[in-house]
Amino acid sequence: MQLLNSSVGRKIIMAVTGLLLISFVIIHLLGNSSVFLGPNGINAYAEHLHALGPLVWVFRLIMLTLFALHIWFGVQLTLENRAAKPIGYAQKKRLRTTFAAETMIVSGLVILAFVLYHLAHFTLQVTNPEISAGHLPLDAMNRPDVFSMVVLSFQKSFIALIYVVAMLFLLFHVSHGFQSFFQTLGWNNKKSLPVFGKISKGLALVLFVGYVSIPVLIFVGIVKL
Numbered sequence: 001m002q003l004l005n006s007s008v009g010r011k012i013i014m015a016v017t018g019l020l021l022i023s024f025v026i027i028h029l030l031g032n033s034s035v036f037l038g039p040n041g042i043n044a045y046a047e048h049l050h051a052l053g054p055l056v057w058v059f060r061l062i063m064l065t066l067f068a069l070h071i072w073f074g075v076q077l078t079l080e081n082r083a084a085k086p087i088g089y090a091q092k093k094r095l096r097t098t099f100a101a102e103t104m105i106v107s108g109l110v111i112l113a114f115v116l117y118h119l120a121h122f123t124l125q126v127t128n129p130e131i132s133a134g135h136l137p138l139d140a141m142n143r144p145d146v147f148s149m150v151v152l153s154f155q156k157s158f159i160a161l162i163y164v165v166a167m168l169f170l171l172f173h174v175s176h177g178f179q180s181f182f183q184t185l186g187w188n189n190k191k192s193l194p195v196f197g198k199i200s201k202g203l204a205l206v207l208f209v210g211y212v213s214i215p216v217l218i219f220v221g222i223v224k225l
């Protein structure tokens with residue numbers, strides 16, 4: 001409990017939950033890339049995941065807790081930081097800070113909005129039920145047709161655009177967030193700071209290109225039914 005009461009403790013929780021969330025985003029991208037293998041890729045992947053049964057719910061509960069802690073302490077730290085800075089924007093100095101660092105709360109809240117939409121879209125399948133795996137016929141191997149759901153979704157410009165824009169915010173968030181992890185744990189010094197900065201930006205870019213390639217390649221018709 002002492003950990004939660006100190007600002008350093010809260011930062012450590014942000015760092016650890018942030019790292020675990022980034023790990024999920026990396027693994028989720030690897031799994032989603034199976035869409036490029038066609039129905040036998042992503043439908044088989046989805047079927048294996050769902051076959052884990054109760055384990056899926058344990059995983060979902062862990063994810064929800066991580067996400068809730070990360071958001072709760074992120075909002076709290078932002079409010080604390082703002083309260084501690086009495087100077088108005090007229091005098092605001094941009095000392096060793098970046099656009100991504102200053103807008104972490106904005107990019108974070110946009111990612112939250114995206115995740116809520118994304119769950120409604122692909123997991124609950126309520127935003128476009130007519131093209132959801134729950135409504136479409138099973139595939140040739142009698143599996144829920146996640147491939148057709150994803151392809152039919154990203155053929156719609158509005159849905160593809162939502163995903164591309166959301167991934168831009170993810171790019172900003174991870175490009176600063178990953179580097180903050182090392183800073184919070186005190187693992188960086190003058191020499192290593194630029195290195196961690198580059199690793200962070202590189203990872204954010206790889207995730208951005210990887211995720212965006214899915215809606216874009218489907219929208220332009222390179223990946224199709």
Ligand code: HEM
Pocket residue numbers: 025028032046049056060063111115118119122123146150163170211212214215
């Ligand atoms: C092009 C981008 C993306 C695609 C195509 C995609 C695809 C999917 C699909 C098909 C599912 C449903 C899996 C199933 O129940 O069978 C899913 C679930 C999910 N996605 Fe994504 N995703 C994308 C980006 C993201 C991003 C960037 C995040 C996080 C920031 C994310 C977080 C989640 C979460 C939390 C779930 C729920 C997992 C569960 O049901 O337990 N996704 N995604």
